[in-house]
Amino acid sequence: MARRKHKNRFLAGTALTTAIVILISALTGMARRCSDNSPGLKISTPLDALLHVEMPDSVSNSPVKHYSAINIAFNPRHHIPNYVSWILTRDMVNGTIPRENKFYTDPRVKGCASPDDYKYSGYDRGHMAPAGDMKWCEEAMHESFSMANMCPQAKPLNTGAWKKLEEKCRQWAEADSAIVIVCGPILTREPEAYIGATHVSAPSGFFKVILSPGSNPPRAIGFIMPNAKVPGGIQQAAVSVDSVERATGFDFFAALPDSIESIVESQCDFHYWSTIRPKKN
Numbered sequence: 001m002a003r004r005k006h007k008n009r010f011l012a013g014t015a016l017t018t019a020i021v022i023l024i025s026a027l028t029g030m031a032r033r034c035s036d037n038s039p040g041l042k043i044s045t046p047l048d049a050l051l052h053v054e055m056p057d058s059v060s061n062s063p064v065k066h067y068s069a070i071n072i073a074f075n076p077r078h079h080i081p082n083y084v085s086w087i088l089t090r091d092m093v094n095g096t097i098p099r100e101n102k103f104y105t106d107p108r109v110k111g112c113a114s115p116d117d118y119k120y121s122g123y124d125r126g127h128m129a130p131a132g133d134m135k136w137c138e139e140a141m142h143e144s145f146s147m148a149n150m151c152p153q154a155k156p157l158n159t160g161a162w163k164k165l166e167e168k169c170r171q172w173a174e175a176d177s178a179i180v181i182v183c184g185p186i187l188t189r190e191p192e193a194y195i196g197a198t199h200v201s202a203p204s205g206f207f208k209v210i211l212s213p214g215s216n217p218p219r220a221i222g223f224i225m226p227n228a229k230v231p232g233g234i235q236q237a238a239v240s241v242d243s244v245e246r247a248t249g250f251d252f253f254a255a256l257p258d259s260i261e262s263i264v265e266s267q268c269d270f271h272y273w274s275t276i277r278p279k280k281n
Contacts, residue, residue, distance in 0.1 A: 076111025095136030117196025126153025161230035174278035
């Protein structure tokens with residue numbers, strides 16, 4: 001959500017210019033939905049800056065671990081990530097690296113679970129950043145199987161709506177050239193179970209937020225899903241990014257100028273997103 005916070009100094013001039021354009025667009029009713037065609041709303045913020053998530057001081061976490069393709073803010077108390085963020089581009093989607101399937105404990109991540117913690121638990125090792133997004137690089141594929149990137153997920157979620165949303169994200173990346181994705185468990189609620197010798201928290205729900213910074217105009221959408229079969233599928237799980245922020249206590253895409261952040265994070269137009277298709281060459 002847009003808050004009164006200090007932005008990067010080098011964005012100040014761009015933010016002021018963009019704010020004027022947005023004000024004019026808002027007055028003419030052109031910038032109210034993510035399906036509008038307002039040509040003045042542009043994002044110049046570096047993509048890497050959009051991967052950062054501001055979290056409350058009360059959240060138990062270790063320093064963000066920067067892998068080659070994903071960032072993981074890990075929660076050593078729950079033994080799962082607070083969030084995982086990454087950029088997905090059109091070229092990455094079209095990679096050919098085969099799936100690895102070698103889950104491993106990362107000794108560099110304090111509190112990282114073991115693959116054995118999930119055995120006989122009734123939960124899948126649920127990727128936050130999916131292996132399907134890492135087919136462009138062997139190192140990225142390997143790192144996606146770090147247990148720091150996993151959460152206990154019920155199979156009906158992991159192989160159902162969660163998987164479907166991952167596939168949709170790849171379509172959107174192909175259509176828009178690049179998207180920014182952040183996802184993770186919702187830890188403001190009590191875990192529904194603890195599994196394995198490590199006592200890994202099995203969360204009661206999950207979130208995902210997606211920003212398409214290069215679309216015209218830029219747009220964002222969020223999703224909240226229970227750790228179970230999702231009634232109505234991904235369409236019923238679609239919400240605004242603001243709604244995900246209220247559910248998690250996190251502030252996503254905080255590097256955006258407030259004027260842009262408030263617009264894109266208030267949107268929820270699943271119908272528009274669902275009709276986006278990759279452009280044919």
